[in-house]
Amino acid sequence: MNVVIVGCGRTGAFLAELLDQGGDTVSIVDIERSAFKRLPADFKGTPVLGNGTDMDILRQAGVDKANAFLSLTEGDNRNLMAAQIAKKIFGVGQVIAKVNDPIRAATYRGQGLYTFSRTTILGTLLHAVLSGDKSIGPNLMREAMKHDEELSAELPSVKR
Amino acid sequence: MYFVVAGGGEVGFHLSKALLEAGHEVMIIERDHRRAVWIEEQLGSVVINAPADEGRYQIQAGCHRADAVLAVTGDDEDNLIISQLAKLKCGANRVIARVNNPKNEIVFKAMGIDETLSSTRVLMGVIEQELPTGGFMPLMPLTGSHLELIEAEIAPGTPPAGQEVQNLGLPTGSLIGGIVRKGEILHAHGDTRLEVGDRVIVFAPTAAEQEVRKALFG
Numbered sequence: 001m002n003v004v005i006v007g008c009g010r011t012g013a014f015l016a017e018l019l020d021q022g023g024d025t026v027s028i029v030d031i032e033r034s035a036f037k038r039l040p041a042d043f044k045g046t047p048v049l050g051n052g053t054d055m056d057i058l059r060q061a062g063v064d065k066a067n068a069f070l071s072l073t074e075g076d077n078r079n080l081m082a083a084q085i086a087k088k089i090f091g092v093g094q095v096i097a098k099v100n101d102p103i104r105a106a107t108y109r110g111q112g113l114y115t116f117s118r119t120t121i122l123g124t125l126l127h128a129v130l131s132g133d134k135s136i137g138p139n140l141m142r143e144a145m146k147h148d149e150e151l152s153a154e155l156p157s158v159k160r
Numbered sequence: 161m162y163f164v165v166a167g168g169g170e171v172g173f174h175l176s177k178a179l180l181e182a183g184h185e186v187m188i189i190e191r192d193h194r195r196a197v198w199i200e201e202q203l204g205s206v207v208i209n210a211p212a213d214e215g216r217y218q219i220q221a222g223c224h225r226a227d228a229v230l231a232v233t234g235d236d237e238d239n240l241i242i243s244q245l246a247k248l249k250c251g252a253n254r255v256i257a258r259v260n261n262p263k264n265e266i267v268f269k270a271m272g273i274d275e276t277l278s279s280t281r282v283l284m285g286v287i288e289q290e291l292p293t294g295g296f297m298p299l300m301p302l303t304g305s306h307l308e309l310i311e312a313e314i315a316p317g318t319p320p321a322g323q324e325v326q327n328l329g330l331p332t333g334s335l336i337g338g339i340v341r342k343g344e345i346l347h348a349h350g351d352t353r354l355e356v357g358d359r360v361i362v363f364a365p366t367a368a369e370q371e372v373r374k375a376l377f378g
Contacts (some may be wrong), residue, residue, distance in 0.1 A: 006170070053237055055267065064269040077213055079268070084240075088270050103215060107248055 004066045004092075005029070006052030006082045007073035009097070013038035014147075015070065020045050025045050027061040040154075053081045055089065068094040083113050164189065164226045164252075166212035166242045167233030168199050171258060171279075174231060177203060184240040187221045213241050215249035224249040239262075260308040272323045274304050295359075296373050301366065309337075310362045310369070312376040314354050326350035333362035334348040 001024045005012050008030035016028045019039055026045030029052045030036065036047040050057035053072065063069060069086035071079035077098045083097035096114045099105035105115040128137035161184050165176045168190030176186045180203060188203075189212035190196040190310070196209035210217035221231050229246040231239040237255045239247030246252040256275045259265050268276045285298055302308060314321050320328055325336060325348050336348035339357040346352065354360065364372045 031227070053267075054261075055263065075237065077235075077237040081237040081240050084271050085267055104213070104245070107215070107245065111248070115332065151361075 001025070001068060002062060002066045003027075003068045003070070004058070004061045004063050005087070006058075006071045006079070007098075008032075008047070009036055009072065009074065010038065012070075012072040014151075015072070016045060017043065029057060029060055029061050042123050053085065055085060058082070058090070060084060063090045063092060063144040066090070068092065069096070071095075071097040071104075071160075076104055080104070080108055080115075081111070083108075083115075087113060101110075161187070161227040162222065162225065163187075163231045164218070164221045164223050164231065164246075166218075166231045166246075167238070168192075168195055168207065169232070171232045171234075172230075173181050173202070175230065176206065180206070180224055187226075189217055189221050193242070213238055213245060215245055218242075218246055218250050223252045226252060227232060228252075228254040228256055230256050230258075236260050236264045240268060240271065240273065240336040243268070244271065247272065253355065266268065296377060298369060302363070303368060305367050306371070307363055308366045310364055310372055312372075314356055314358045315377070316356045318376070320360075320376050321353050321356045323354055324350065325352045325354065328354075328375050330354055330375045331364065334362055334372055337361040337363055 003019055003024050003026050004055050005016055005026065005028045008028050013142060019026050020043055027048055028045060029048045029050060031051050033049055039047065048057060048061040050060070052058065052071065063086055069083065069092040071082040073079055079097040079099060083095050086092040087095045094114070096116070097108070098118060099108065099115045100118050102110060102117045102120050105117040108115050125137060125140055163179055163184055163186050165172045165186060168263065168301050169303045172188060176188050186206050188199060188207045188211055190199060191208055191211045193209055208217060208221050212218065216232045222248045229252045231242040233239055236259055239259070243255045243257045246255050255273060256277060257268055257273050259268060259276045259278045262278045262280045265276050265278055279367045281301070284303045285300065295315055299309040299311050300331045327341065338361045339346040339348050339354070340361070341350065362372055
């Protein structure tokens, strides 16, 4: 699968690593060169330096051949603009945008974009864990914690 | 008329001031508290201190009953989302968006925002009119279309001098709106013969500007 990710923050870099290890072809766009430091040294994907709402940069990242597009920067509006460019101009099949304002997330979901809000996802998860919900809480937490363990195991051990 | 101005920066402030002076009603939505207070000191109670990209503040500002919502912040992504929300959530009658990067005009159109204004393009137009370009002047873009208005003066020794309008080879989709000859306006018929010194007014697709230039200058 060809995947384009806009935003090489913690989430973007983490997902890029997961996909890369799983054998997918990943390009990741960020406007800050230093953001790419979050990628692992053995990352086989393509970092693309530039503005993720610029069509030419997205084309450079291979959006016209992408099967999936994710917009994960810190700006809701930027994510929505990038996602709409991917969907409406380049016709990418699966387009996902992080939109932290729950109302805006819902509005654009009604317009055919897959949007999610960190606020409601995290809030719902924590609520499920607290109220002892067997269906989502423990499963999701287990998966997430497994990734945390893997990431910390990769750190070199420090001798004191 | 009633206007909601999203973004009280330099453009939003001066635009609102001009609209108020022209006797219109205005409500500005400005995110920054200090800027909002300053605008209120200058223009009176015409400001809501809130983010313009949230539906409830758009409704509070009256986007649903405004004659037009003007999204004029300095960020294209904000102007796009403000415009879309005004249409989707408020059913705004008319939305006009400022586009800072001219490349984004097509992006906005693809996303349902037809009326855009690019300050870069406006400036380019003004500069082109000021420069001697051999009598070929793109006058203005026509709002809400991909068309523009061009004026061209027929120069001696060029192919259109003495030529009939129908043989000019203007690109499809373009139309001669009129010919100014010795201060008088003439209808342009297929068999009207152009003379040196005629000023031809052409409506043409923006994309075909170079072809129009070629047809009128060789």
